[in-house]
Amino acid sequence: MKLSRPTAAIGFLMIAPAAVVMLGTLGYPIVNSFIMSFQQISQAGYWKTQFIGVTNYLHLLGEPRFQNALRVTAIYTVVAVGCEMVLGFAVALAVFAETRWSRLMRSLYIVPMVMAPVAAGLLWRYMYQPTFGVIDQALMGTGILSKPVIFLGVVGSALPSLLVVEIWQATPFVIIVFVAGLSALPQEPYDAALVDGASGWKLIRYVTLPMLRPIILIIVIIRSMDAFRAFDLVYVMTRGGPASSTETATYYTWISAFREFDLGKSSAAAYIITLVVLLMSIALISSIRSEQQ
Amino acid sequence: MSQKTQNRSPRGLASNSVLRWVFLGIFTFFVAFPLYWMIMNSFKTGTEAFATPPTFLPMQPTVLSYVTSLAMGQHSYGVSFRNFVNSIVVCICTVVICIGLSAPAAYSFSRARLKGSSLMLLFVLLLRMVPPIVIVVPLYSIMRTLGLIDTYPALIIAFVALNMPFAIWLLKGFYDGIPRDLVEAGMLDGCTHFGVFFRIFFPLSLPGLTTGAILVAIGTWNDILVSMVMAREKVKPVSVGLGLLDTQFDTLWAQVMATSVLAILPVIFFAFLVQKNLVRGLTMGAVR
Structure with a gap:
């Protein structure tokens, strides 16, 4: 008999409260919203619901504004996660060595990571202000630009400007996870590779990166999940504009639920987002699993 | 080189x-x-x-x-003292309830050998991956029906729910790292399972619990998506007030920056407290 293990009864008893709460506050809404996604829900003094099959889904998939929101979200996720991975890995390699400076830098990097996206968004919006904003001032002062750029007000530059803020906030997460991963790597493969005459980039390419694979996948999963649900920065910095060029899928869903009060359509939109996120995560998780076999 | x-x-x-x-x-x-x-x-x-x-x-x-x-x-433009009180109340209640319920569950997932526990864990992970917007829309209808919009319970229930899958995975990760011998010793000394949990596991898992509590609090403090839906004027938290500090024509930037500093200081303070465990926390225990 294993003394150190709780019996099944006690085990279930300890899970039960959490399970009840999750079923009630997550499970029920999830099912509820699935049902709502097949209904037309209109607010005419009271809420009137009518079953309309997959009409909400068909409308959404045929609607250019929703297609645009999905495209913006896809671009946002791929560019953000891609840049964060490359930049984060490079910085992690550079700050990995234990010196007083690198420890100080790592502490500094935590600040943008934990601050509210609302605060980060406001801060950058201030810096992006045309004419008096510090970025325009710097670019004009050094003669790179002759006239101010309206970073957040023009279709071509709004999304890249948002992405810079996203990268500013999230790269530190990638860095600290990579630093932890790097310090947990065994020394022997490096010694062996050094004996074989490998050096510099070759060590990174053929020793470090393969050993970090599981961690790379974990970071990609967590970051893609978060980037795909981008909302806060969009809300604070651009409200989806100009001309819907920064309208992400979550922002679109929020608008259709809480500004247009079309709860049926927004539930369908939310389900499409969920489906994409789950498929993405399951694909990545199963690649970790097969990695570990 | x-x-x-x-x-x-x-x-x-x-x-x-x-x-x-x-x-x-x-x-x-x-x-x-x-x-x-x-x-x-x-x-x-x-x-x-x-x-x-x-x-x-x-x-x-x-x-x-x-x-x-x-x-x-005070004039519903920007962040008032009241908003700070709201954020603090909501964060503390969310953390206490969320960690209080997640810790025993995580302990059980980590130590009891239950039928279907790995399936349940996978299910919890799936819940963690569901984007909050899916839950927010129906939860809004539910809270409206219950007449809870713009009350603390609406915010607290929503945040406890959304943070729980994350908290369970995170704490399970920490519990998995606690050596089994210590627990066996406790059992031999005559502790019950609840005794083991509270006398041995609890102190040993304090770093994990602190990390979990602080990360849940930070997420709750920073959120605007859920708060904007569940709160109006009475229980409006700091984050939402900050987001409303905004007029296209005459934004008072010095004040906006001052308010932002005030709004992020507590978060930064707590993040530094758990800096050492931040990685494990943020990856739900997947990376040590």
């Missing part, structure tokens, strides 16, 4: 390469300058924050922005 420098830090770039320091310098500037800019401008006068060319140190340093930003919150 010589063999010698490689040996010192074979995993990273050579430690004394110029490239490395230039690269780090540029990146650190990218991270630090906006933070510097926020703090500097929070101490400027309203007009100096609009000055061209911008001043890099406030010419007449003043804390006026901090005072007026809180005073302005």
Whole structure:
């Protein structure tokens, strides 16, 4: 008999409260919203619901504004996660060595990571202000630009400007996870590779990166999940504009639920987002699993 | 690059390469300058924050922005003292309930050998991956029906629910790292399972619990998506007030920066407290 293990009864008893709460506050809404996604829900003094099959889904998939929101979200996720991975890995390699400076830098990097996206968004919006904003001032002062750029007000530059803020906030997460991963790597493969005459980039390419694979996948999963649900920065910095060029899928869903009060359509939109996120995560998780076999 | 420098830090770039320091310098500037800019401008006068060319140190340093930003919150424009109280109440209640329920569950997942426990864990992970917007829309209808919109329970219930899958995975990760021998010793000394949980596991898992509590609190403090839906004026938290500090034509930037500093200070303080465990926390225990 294993003394150190709780019996099944006690085990279930300890899970039960959490399970009840999750079923009630997550499970029920999830099912509820699935049902709502097949209904037309209109607010005419009271809420009137009518079953309309997959009409909400068909409308959404045929609607250019929703297609645009999905495209913006896809671009946002791929560019953000891609840049964060490359930049984060490079910085992690550079700050990995234990010196007083690198420890100080790592502490500094935590600040943008934990601050509210609302605060980060406001801060950058201030810096992006045309004419008096510090970025325009710097670019004009050094003669790179002759006239101010309206970073957040023009279709071509709004999304890249948002992405810079996203990268500013999230790269530190990638860095600290990579630093932890790097310090947990065994020394022997490096010694062996050094004996074989490998050096510099070759060590990174053929020793470090393969050993970090599981961690790379974990970071990609967590970051893609978060980037795909981008909302806060969009809300604070651009409200989806100009001309819907920064309208992400979550922002679109929020608008259709809480500004247009079309709860049926927004539930369908939310389900499409969920489906994409789950498929993405399951694909990545199963690649970790097969990695570990 | 010589063999010698490689040996010192074979995993990273050579430690004394110029490239490395230039690269780090540029990146650190990218991270630090906006933070510097926020703090500097929070101490400027309203007009100096609009000055061209911008001043890099406030010419007449003043804390006026901090005072007026809180005073302005009284007129539902910006962040009031009330909003801070709301955020604190919601964060504390969320953390206590969420961790209080997640810890026993995580302990059970980590230690009891239950039928279907790995399936349940996978299910919890799936719940963690469901984007909050899916839950927010129906939860809003439910709270409306119950008449809970703009009350603390609406916010607390929503945050407990959304954070619980994350908390369970995180704490399970920490519990998995606690050696079994200690528990066996406790059992031999006559502790019950609940006794083991509270007398041995609880103290040993304090770093994990603290990390979990602080990460849940930070997520709750920073959220706007759920808060904007569940709160109106009465229980409006800091984050939402901050998001409303916004008029296209005359945004008072010095005050906005001062308010932002106030809003993020508690979060930064707590994040530094758990800095050591942050990685495990943020990856739900998947990376040590």
